[in-house]
Amino acid sequence: MIAEGKRHIWKDYQKEIADNNYYYARSCVRQNFFPASEQTFLRVMKHELGKEVFDDPLHTTCTGIAYHADVVNLPTIMTVVARQFALMTRQGLSNFVPSCITSFGIYTEILETWEHFPETLEQTRDFLYKATKREFKIPDNLAHSSDVIFKFKEQIAARAMFKLVNHISGKPLRGVEHIGCHYAKMFPHKGVGGAEYPYVLAGMIEAWGGEVIDYPERRHCCGFGFRQYVVQANRGYSLAHSQKKFESMEPYSPDFIVTNCPGCPFFLDRWQYVISETEGKTYGPDGHGIPVLTFEELTGLVLGYDPWELGLQAHQVAVEPLLDKMGITYDLSRKFVGRDGNKLGTPDKPTHLKVYGYGR
């Protein structure tokens, strides 16, 4: 692999990312999958970097998953998106930051459509006004929340408590970066680093001391792929896609996988459990899986946040081996204790996959 070749391509895919004053649009599913990630983004932005981020309880789903599953049509989703923009406009903000990659793809696609087919923009303004009496401005800047963290990766590195380095051997930890398909595959110039060799997560890994693994099925979908999972009869495809990726990355012995899309960490995490139960196969050493993190969780670990506050107990694949390598200490007896001090209950132990702090 010729690293210089990638750098050459990255030069062509630099994008503008606003510096401050963001309107944050949360994901409809992420808080169920990995509950603390969005909260961690806000914590990093506000408390570490001193930025203004408006977290609006009034916005809704972008309806992207329903759009891609043919349940919601284009004029409808455009109107929903226009409403989010109206809420941003109402706050006097113009930098729109979605937490979800599907949403980011939707916003990008709709902004492009409005630019090339201005009549659809006029129609959307009309629909929104008729439905809600709201008006909106088009954002000056659209960036995914991983773009924003990418922008400040050096500042985060300067404040890091832990590095992506094995604290005993001093060797860089090896990370697989998995980018949500809708980040740049549709509009390569809207993603940091483009579609073929995205740099958004690779840049974070590098800046925080780790090493990026490039493996043959790197570009392959995580397995969510909407119809593969949402249509129940297709779920075998979803599993097969994830398995293809695990088999391909396994020989490179990754220490972790980092992702920037709601579905990817969920499927890459949960399907490792399913494969271990059905085939007895695990992809990490000694019965462990490969820990899968959201980019906010990885950021939080680097900044020294408590793993259980980051919600890492909600992962199926144990993250403890990664914490041990980074030299992060943690209290297993608090793993399944909620923020209010009440016990969350402990899950059952899987048959093969090695886990920590579990019940029976």
Added chain:
Amino acid sequence: MDGKHIVIVGAGPAGLAASSVLPRLGYRVTMIDRSNTLGGHLSKWYQLFPDRAAATVLLEQLTDEVPDSVSTMLGREVTGGSVSSGAVELTLDHGEHLSANGLIMATGFDLFDARRKEEYGYGIYDNVFTQAEIEEMFRQGQIETRHHRKPRSIAFLHCVGSRDLKAGVAYCSKVCCVTGVKQAIELRELLPDAAIYNFYMDLRMFGRGFEELYQQAQERYNIRFVRGRISEAAESSDGSVIIKAEDTLTSRPLKLTVDMLVLLTGMQPAAGSLELAAKLGLVLGDDSFLKPYGLTQQTFKTSYPHVVLAGSCTGPTTLTEAILSGRSAAMALHESLFKLTN
């Protein structure tokens, strides 16, 4: 003709052919090339299609035909200039100026930059090559992977940067199909046991002897032709290249690991010729190659009677065509200048 001065920009096959004609008609000729050697792209090739003639022999023949009176300036680039009625003023890279009564543009082509088809990983994956690099390996007599191993499997991919609207190129580059077939045969001779594949959309074997070469490749040389474009390439841990494609004849997706992937990159207008054309007020076609007066007749003429076009600066050509057009352009210029003065 009365010692009138003609400048030929480009000393590739087309420029060389033109320069062999004009001094005999009484012109003073200056031929300029930014490269330090004569012959343009021909100087980089090993054996020529369809008959596997040695490129060095043809180059020698072409240069031998250039009369000693031609003043040749190598390692010098024509960077600008202007055309007025009856005269051409040219600027060279060191700021030098040249005046002439006539100009032949023989600025040729550049190979498509394979890095632009990012999905194939050229310049990133160790064992992705272009056909031009394979020619160089043939010249050196050594075919090996980047890790100095003898390849056991090689895949050629046709139409890289040609017939690809996503890459902004609609046209066919014409010579890459037969080059791919020729190189596959040459590889087979060096590597009797290797698996050799050509991935193509359709094979454009238009020239004399081309179709026969393709037949031989299948029947005698056991080259496997797969109709389908490769969708992506990736590198495996041992440095081999994993390719994904669809075999459109069997309607099946296909995944294959090869030791080398060779990209048959297309021809595009030479960067230098684009800038120069803009400065001289020459017209470009939609494909960005220099646009002659007609596509059937008067294929050398421009809107200036004393400026003509030769060779692949007007679009993909074979050597046969480049050489013929060099000579014809020289004659067309002669006719034009003759008419102007008489």
